[in-house]
Amino acid sequence: MNVAVFRPDDERIAEAIDLLESLGVVPIPDPMLEVAPTGETPREDAEYAIFTSKTGVELVSEAGWTSGEATVCAIGEGTASALREHGYAVDLIPEEFSSAGLVETLADRVPGRRVEVARSDHGSPVLTDGLEAAGAYVHETVLYRLTRPAGSGQSAALAASGDLAAALFTSSLTVEHFLDAAADRGMREAALAGLNDAVVGVIGTPTAETARAHGIEVDVVPDRADFETLARATVDRLDG
Template identity: 60%
Template sequence: MSDRPRVAVFRPDDERLTEAVETLGSLGVDAVADPMLAVEPTGTVPQAADWIVFTSKTGVELATQAGWSPANPDGHDPALACIGPATADAARTAGWTVDLVPSEYSSTGLVAAFDAVGVDGVGVEVARSDHGSEVLLDGLRDAGASVHETVLYELVRPPESGHSAEAAADGDLAGACFTSSLTVDHFLDAAADRGVREAAVAGLNDAVVGCIGHPTRETAEDHGVDVDVVPGEASFESLAAAVVAELND
């Protein structure tokens, strides 16, 4: 058995989890892969608008698989905004032109980017999961946009999730990488289902806990979880590096 530190990661069980495990391994720790999110498509596609906003690579891929394209038959194609480079890369792979990527990869960053562009009186379609932040919708409306939201997919907790919570409860985790508020909620729900919620929180508080952004940090702290690091860039690579650096400090 490896004597390297064990760090939990909660990404969906697809290439994101594979890449996260590889990233942690390259940093000298063993990943405890425990997916806390599974995607359930709703079958819907974005509605027509002046701007279309995608907040995840998953949303882009589901829209593409459904045969959707931003191109309009009349030639008046909408502008396209993506929350970060991974989402933008997926859109470009689909053959779409990306017009806006905020410098801060978050709902707050998108609002700031749209404030700079100006969306007063403009129609904005937000295509995302059922757990999107209200910050984006409220911010766009405050900027004068006419906003519509389409839920492309729901995020649910896999029924088999939770072995990382038991590891935390046993004091067997050196760190944890939370990539959204929902991963925090689902981790704690899984811990409760296994009867180890209090012990799991205590175990996390003895470990290095990293959160990908301040909303995720706030969720964790609201549940009594001490957060040690929030990287400057909202990417898993930065999160993993920050957690491991704190472990090695």
């Protein structure tokens, strides 16, 4: 059973391949995200500093950013683990691992406070708009841009030919880039049809909403927003 995975072409795709092989399926690595650092660093005078990805944490660590007196917030456990690995204390993780979850957790804490949001160029406005509506002074630093790698789309070809058993989408952008890659190959509709004959697993409600908006039938949205949980739940659905 071929299972497509779209993580960036670094240790994350290698770990995903190992995990999927251990679960008894054939991984189809098809990276849909390529990281282009901007060279920007977060402000160091904020009272709250928010990180939304492991990539962002790695970049600020390389740049020598220090948290100072800021309350450091991570969008989820994966980002929190990366922060700790790079020597940063993690003060807050929302119960729901999402932009909306961060806003809900911080809404009563940030009125009149300086909040730094450090993330990619494709960050959801739900986070910044929600914090501003709560009364925070929000500054956003774009740490990196996310582009689609040249040559992506092997999974789209497999979906179009009916040879894809499942797909694991880890962000709204991976959904959009999958469909763009299929369109570039002249097979968007066929790939979409093949995807809807497969088991589609996604991380989180925002990714699920994006997929459905593009006509993709979503089968698995695990309660815990991390890749291993997503992979296991999707393979379980295949086995079922």
